[in-house]
Amino acid sequence: MARLVSLIVLTVLIVFLGITFFQVIAPFLLPLFLAGVVALLCQPMFRYFLTRTNDKTHWAAGLTTAAILAIIFVPLATGTVIATAELYTFAQKRLEPAQWKPAYGKFRERFDADEIIDSVYDSFSPPPTDKDQLAEWETRRDRFHEQVETNIRANTKAALNRVAERTMGFAASTFGIVGRIVSGVIGGLMFIIGLFYFLADGPVLLAATRELIPVNQDYQQQLLHRFNKVIRAVVLATFAAALGQGVATAAVLYFFVGHFFLLSIVCTLTAMVPLIGTWLVWAPVAIWLAADGHWGSALFVTAYGTIFIGTLDNIIRTYVLHSDAKLHPLLAFVSVLGGLQAMGLWGIFVGPTVASCLHALIKIFNTELKAFSEEKFANIKAKTASDMTHNTIPPDMAGEEKTPPPATPEQPESKPPKKRPAKRRRKR
Structure with missing residues (x-):
């Protein structure tokens, strides 16, 4: 009874502490899971460094962790920078006069931009009736067209520059340089630390966990x-x-x-x-x-x-x-x-x-x-067969030895009584 009470108390304590511990490590479960996955996938690299360092596990784990971080972040950073540069080059080429003029011309033809601009200009300044003033008015209207084109080009360039800046800002936030939140930084550190210890002490941790299960x-x-x-x-x-x-x-x-x-x-x-x-x-x-x-x-x-x-x-x-x-x-x-x-x-x-x-x-x-x-x-089958054997088979047929009756002491043979000779009667 005392052992049963002890087991119940221990079970309650383990459940309570287990729930509390889960709440403590819950924010880091995904970084630790990812670290375990990467450590599992990079075992060949770890074994390579282990042979190079004369079986020094911590040195091999450190070199493997550094190599993994370099493999992940260096190509990502390089690709992001190259992609941003190509995006900027693409925007600059599109804004060059040689490509901007045909594109803007197609835009004017497609959406009838000339009529829209003329109607806007006419609403502010209607055309005069005098021929001399009409030539001057047409000159001002052409300048207005050029001003609208310049404004559209400037706004497009500013929008593309904002896209490029936001792309660079996203890249910087990805690598923890600018705009990283505290939870992201802690998650990254947990990933690195977990990766190192999973590589260095992975077999020991695994063996200890298997013993507890x-x-x-x-x-x-x-x-x-x-x-x-x-x-x-x-x-x-x-x-x-x-x-x-x-x-x-x-x-x-x-x-x-x-x-x-x-x-x-x-x-x-x-x-x-x-x-x-x-x-x-x-x-x-x-x-x-x-x-x-x-x-x-x-x-x-x-x-x-x-x-x-x-x-x-x-x-x-x-x-x-x-x-x-x-x-x-x-x-x-x-x-x-x-x-x-x-x-x-x-x-x-x-x-x-x-x-x-x-x-x-x-x-x-x-x-x-x-x-x-x-x-x-x-x-159950063996027990049933045993019960049926004992209930149906008699003991003498089952090969059991019959117990002999107890021996009795030998009695001396009884002799028959001797016959006495008959007496003869005397004759008178």
Whole structure:
């Protein structure tokens, strides 16, 4: 009884402290999860540095962490700077007189801008009746046209400059240089620290955690193996689908607007989010082509982006998840979208991982339940057979030895009594 009370008290304390501890680490679960995923994916690099440092785990973990950060941030920073420079060059070329004049002329023809400007000018200054004054009025009206064109050009240039500045501001906020909020900085630091310790002390932490879990070691190994396969499959599927969509979209849009590198980066980044996708890039291009009068090109870009690009995403993602993680295509699709809605961008990784691990746990539970049922049924069957044997088979037929009766002491043989001779009667 005392042991039962002790177990109940310990269970209550563990639950209370566990809930409190979860609330403490809840803001850092996603950075730690991402750090664990990256540490799992970068094990070959860690083993390489481990051999180079003579099995010094902390040195190897530090070098691996620095290399991973360089691999992530250096290309991202370089690509952002190059993309911003190309955007600025694109804006400057569009504002040059050689390209601005034809574009502005098409705009005036398309939307009848001359009539609109003339009506606005006439409302403020109606044309005179005198011929001498009419020539001067037409000169002022031409100057007004030039002023309107100059204002439109200046406003367009200012808008493009603001877009470029905001792009640079977004890049700066991404790297924590300008505009980073405190939670983002802390999340980044937690990611770096977690990545280092997962690399350095990963096996020790894993062994300690496995000892605390009251589950068979074989089942734990199955779960770890499943988790490893799913994480690799999800990461590979996400990046492969995003890269394929980005390159395919940029290759077609290059023939209409140019700037292949800029479009590749933007399309790849937008393709990593399933609900956004590359339509955020090709749809404005199609609208611009339609407004410019190229209806055939606009319809081709729309059909290409809707049919081919959307199908390419589903094909690549479904194929990788089905072949590597052994997830059904419907389950993979639902888990990705559900994780995205519940957890944001990280839900792309968390959703399929949770679904696959849950599937593995259900299989383990079914295995244990079948083994328990078979064992219980075998015990019941053996007990029933034993009872039937004792109740139906007699002891002498069952091979049991018959106990002999107790021995009695030998008695002496009784002799028959001697007959006395008959007496003869005397004759008188």
